Structures are given as structure tokens and as C-alpha cells.
Amino acid sequence: MDNIAGTKSGLTWAVHLSVAFLVILWLFPTVGLFVSSFRTADQIATSGWWKSMFPAEQNLVIRAAAPDTQVQQGDLYVIEGDLFEGRSAGTVSVWGISSRAIADYKAGDTAELNKGGTITVNPDGTYRMENTEEFTGSRGQRVFITATTPPEFTTANYESMLLDPRNSEGMTKAFFSTLTVTIPSTVIPIVIAAFAAYALAWMEFPGRALLIAAVVGLLVVPLQLALIPLLKFHNVIGIGKGYVGVWLAHTGFGLPLAIYLLRNYMVGLPRDIIENAKVDGATDFQIFVKIILPLSFPALASFAIFQFLWTWNDLLVAMVFLVDSTGETTVMTKQIVELLGTRGGNWEILATAAFISMAVPIAVFFAMQRYLVRGLLAGSVK
Known part of the structure; x- marks a missing residue:
């Protein structure tokens, strides 16, 4: 019965499966390279290309705006901004102001800055820094955030x-x-x-x-x-x-x-x-x-x-x-x-x-x- 016309032997299916496996094996790195060429550096560093279509949790280090952008509101000096500016908007879960404690605060909490003043980071990435004295220095405060970001593709690499x-x-x-x-x-x-x-x-x-x-x-x-x-x-x-x-x-x-x-x-x-x-x-x-x-x-x-x-x-x-x-x-x-x-x-x-x-x-x-x-x-x- 195995030789009846129209039937396929097990060897035929084995050949087909082997060819399909080799094709997938050949395409896997090519597709991965193609997808990675449209991803940002942060996304490549935090997740594989096969996860590029899904939201990913990333640990980011972002600097707040420099002190020269501060404005005076009553008795307070205020710096406001968006940590996701120039990036795909995400959702902040935890954050910190030290590399040794990047998850000390939850989104919406307020932290005391080492040089005086406070900073509040919201779930949408917006922040507000307040101080009774002027903020000093030439660079903004470093903020370490853990955020869930949506898929992002860009042509900037090309x-x-x-x-x-x-x-x-x-x-x-x-x-x-x-x-x-x-x-x-x-x-x-x-x-x-x-x-x-x-x-x-x-x-x-x-x-x-x-x-x-x-x-x-x-x-x-x-x-x-x-x-x-x-x-x-x-x-x-x-x-x-x-x-x-x-x-x-x-x-x-x-x-x-x-x-x-x-x-x-x-x-x-x-x-x-x-x-x-x-x-x-x-x-x-x-x-x-x-x-x-x-x-x-x-x-x-x-x-x-x-x-x-x-x-x-x-x-x-x-x-x-x-x-x-x-x-x-x-x-x-x-x-x-x-x-x-x-x-x-x-x-x-x-x-x-x-x-x-x-x-x-x-x-x-x-x-x-x-x-x-x-x-x-x-x-x-x-």
C-alpha cells in the first residue's frame, strides 16, 4: 500500500521538513539584521529583535534640562520637561537619582536632590524640579528610570x-x-x-x-x-x-x-x-x-x-x-x-x-x- 500512486512516503515529508528548516535557518539572521537596522540603540540593548513588535521594559539614563532653562515662579525656581522628549513615549514604573539606587521611587513620588531642591517624576515621563534657590551647574540632573516603551522603528540609522x-x-x-x-x-x-x-x-x-x-x-x-x-x-x-x-x-x-x-x-x-x-x-x-x-x-x-x-x-x-x-x-x-x-x-x-x-x-x-x-x-x- 505504501507504493500506491498519489501517496507520499515518510521520506518525502522528511525532505520537505528539512528544506523548510534550512530555509528558516537561513532567513533567521537575515530578518534579524533587517529588523535591527530600523531599531534604536536603546531597544537593541534591552531586547532581541524578535520582541521588536511588543512593548519592552527598559532601564534608561536621561538628563533633565540644564539649569539655564529654569524659571522663577514666585519664591521657587522651577525646571520642567519630559524625560521621553525625542524618544517614544513610555510609562515610568520606578525611578531614581543614583546609579546605585535606580528604583528607589515610584512614578509620582518626590525625591530630595543632593544639591538641594526636589524632583518629581510622573508616570508619563514629565518631571518638575523645584528649589528655593537657583539651580547651579552646566548640566542637568541625571535621572534613572525603568519604563515600558512601545515598539519604535526609525530610519535614522540609514x-x-x-x-x-x-x-x-x-x-x-x-x-x-x-x-x-x-x-x-x-x-x-x-x-x-x-x-x-x-x-x-x-x-x-x-x-x-x-x-x-x-x-x-x-x-x-x-x-x-x-x-x-x-x-x-x-x-x-x-x-x-x-x-x-x-x-x-x-x-x-x-x-x-x-x-x-x-x-x-x-x-x-x-x-x-x-x-x-x-x-x-x-x-x-x-x-x-x-x-x-x-x-x-x-x-x-x-x-x-x-x-x-x-x-x-x-x-x-x-x-x-x-x-x-x-x-x-x-x-x-x-x-x-x-x-x-x-x-x-x-x-x-x-x-x-x-x-x-x-x-x-x-x-x-x-x-x-x-x-x-x-x-x-x-x-x-x-
């Missing part, structure tokens, strides 16, 4: 990264520098590999089997193994550190996979089409350009996705083969690392910068993902 000259200039340079590295590093190996794959698939010449075996063997050579020898070789031939060196490094280590993938796809194309073209007098180059390339577009797109994602997210090769002392050739991954060093506490800025860096690869993947499976299954069935 405005800071994209519009603020202190940040946007570096990110803009890094964006175009990354494009300068990624586009040639994707196009060059595809062009070379397409010619090589056609030769290995449809042209007869001595040593073809050995070349195919060599390509398969090169798939397992780790990139890190050749970085230093390759850099020394670049210095000897005069390339040094620059875009050309990065392009050649990515091309060299991308070619084995590209040739293997494209060759497997091309060898599965109908032989009759190619033989008919040869009978009609077409040369190998004409067959390659007018027949093979159009039919091999799924495999080309599949490799392009992998190569683009790899080179766009690369940090190691860029740090080894690019001189970025002036900041002109700093790629986005390096720029984010620098932000991590200079603004390591600003998680909202780091999340925004990371998602900006992810936006282009995500767009490329979803634009070309329909070709991915067809390209990966190249040569698996006849």
Missing part, C-alpha cells in the same frame, strides 16, 4: 549611513570599490571558463581526460594555501597590490568550479544540434557563440551567482591584494570591520551597514535564482 558625510563618504567609496572588484572578478572567469568548457566537452584533442581530471583536482585546493606565493608572484611580475591582482586571484580560484560546472552542462546538450551545425559548415567558434552559449545560460547564471556572492562578501583576498591606506580601495566588508573597531557599541549602525552590504547580493540572488537549480543539476540526468 540616514546616518547614507546621508551623514562622516559615514556616507566611506560607505559610498567602499560600495563602488566592491563593485570594481566584483564585476570583473565575475565576468572574467565566466568568459574563460566558457571557452575551456566547450573545448573539454565537444572538441577532441590529446590529453583532454587529464585536463578534466586536473580541473576536478583543483577544486579542492584551498585559497589560503596560495595567497602568499601568489602575492610574491604578483610583486615579481610588477602587478603588486591593486585591482588587477584581486581580479587575477578571484579568477584563478573561480575557474575550476566554473569549468567543471559549465563542462557538465555543455556535455549534456543534444549532440544532434552540434553535428547538424557542423554539417552546415559552422565552425567551432560559431557553434560556441550561436548555439552553446544561449543554451548554457542557466549554467552561466548559476556560476555567476556563486562567484558574485563569493567576491562581494570576500575580505581575505581584498586585504591581501589591495592597498587601502588611502581608503580609496576599501571594500564594504573591510569598511564594516573598521566600523566595528571605531563604533563597536553602536549595534544599530553596524546592523544597518551590514544590511546595506547584503542588499546587492540578495537582489542578484533573487533575480537569478530560477537558473540556480537548473545549473547545479547540469549533467546529472540525460
Whole structure:
């Protein structure tokens, strides 16, 4: 009965559940990064992104208005304001005026200030400071509050990264520098590999089997193994550190996979089409350009996705083969690392910068993902 048409075996359901689990596992950090990029620093510090749609209890340290804003009302000097000014309004539960006693008072209570006078904090965050003498000093009184705040989302993080000259200039340079590295590093190996794959698939010449075996063997050579020898070789031939060196490094280590993938796809194309073209007098180059390339577009797109994602997210090769002392050739991954060093506490800025860096690869993947499976299954069935 298990083999009746229309029924699904337990293995099929296991495969579906496994795929769903992997998709959720992949989306979880991406969605988290996206949500965090729209949250404020206070909310990121107090709750996870999965709680972003619900009210959260936060411990905040806020300064009241400075003494120069005080006004005289009869015999009293008064400072009034709103602790939530510039923030989402919340509800204060407890508060204090000392870091060692942040919950000494309930909302609505009045506390005695160390320098004289009193302060009253209401549940809605408004406060009133009173004193029979003038308030002195250049800074306002610190108030520690525990408040339940509603969900808050802001575009200020993106405005800071994209519009603020202190940040946007570096990110803009890094964006175009990354494009300068990624586009040639994707196009060059595809062009070379397409010619090589056609030769290995449809042209007869001595040593073809050995070349195919060599390509398969090169798939397992780790990139890190050749970085230093390759850099020394670049210095000897005069390339040094620059875009050309990065392009050649990515091309060299991308070619084995590209040739293997494209060759497997091309060898599965109908032989009759190619033989008919040869009978009609077409040369190998004409067959390659007018027949093979159009039919091999799924495999080309599949490799392009992998190569683009790899080179766009690369940090190691860029740090080894690019001189970025002036900041002109700093790629986005390096720029984010620098932000991590200079603004390591600003998680909202780091999340925004990371998602900006992810936006282009995500767009490329979803634009070309329909070709991915067809390209990966190249040569698996006849």
C-alpha cells in the first residue's frame, strides 16, 4: 500500500521538513539584521529583535534640562520637561537619582536632590524640579528610570549611513570599490571558463581526460594555501597590490568550479544540434557563440551567482591584494570591520551597514535564482 500512486512516503515529508528548516535557518539572521537596522540603540540593548513588535521594559539614563532653562515662579525656581522628549513615549514604573539606587521611587513620588531642591517624576515621563534657590551647574540632573516603551522603528540609522558625510563618504567609496572588484572578478572567469568548457566537452584533442581530471583536482585546493606565493608572484611580475591582482586571484580560484560546472552542462546538450551545425559548415567558434552559449545560460547564471556572492562578501583576498591606506580601495566588508573597531557599541549602525552590504547580493540572488537549480543539476540526468 505504501507504493500506491498519489501517496507520499515518510521520506518525502522528511525532505520537505528539512528544506523548510534550512530555509528558516537561513532567513533567521537575515530578518534579524533587517529588523535591527530600523531599531534604536536603546531597544537593541534591552531586547532581541524578535520582541521588536511588543512593548519592552527598559532601564534608561536621561538628563533633565540644564539649569539655564529654569524659571522663577514666585519664591521657587522651577525646571520642567519630559524625560521621553525625542524618544517614544513610555510609562515610568520606578525611578531614581543614583546609579546605585535606580528604583528607589515610584512614578509620582518626590525625591530630595543632593544639591538641594526636589524632583518629581510622573508616570508619563514629565518631571518638575523645584528649589528655593537657583539651580547651579552646566548640566542637568541625571535621572534613572525603568519604563515600558512601545515598539519604535526609525530610519535614522540609514540616514546616518547614507546621508551623514562622516559615514556616507566611506560607505559610498567602499560600495563602488566592491563593485570594481566584483564585476570583473565575475565576468572574467565566466568568459574563460566558457571557452575551456566547450573545448573539454565537444572538441577532441590529446590529453583532454587529464585536463578534466586536473580541473576536478583543483577544486579542492584551498585559497589560503596560495595567497602568499601568489602575492610574491604578483610583486615579481610588477602587478603588486591593486585591482588587477584581486581580479587575477578571484579568477584563478573561480575557474575550476566554473569549468567543471559549465563542462557538465555543455556535455549534456543534444549532440544532434552540434553535428547538424557542423554539417552546415559552422565552425567551432560559431557553434560556441550561436548555439552553446544561449543554451548554457542557466549554467552561466548559476556560476555567476556563486562567484558574485563569493567576491562581494570576500575580505581575505581584498586585504591581501589591495592597498587601502588611502581608503580609496576599501571594500564594504573591510569598511564594516573598521566600523566595528571605531563604533563597536553602536549595534544599530553596524546592523544597518551590514544590511546595506547584503542588499546587492540578495537582489542578484533573487533575480537569478530560477537558473540556480537548473545549473547545479547540469549533467546529472540525460
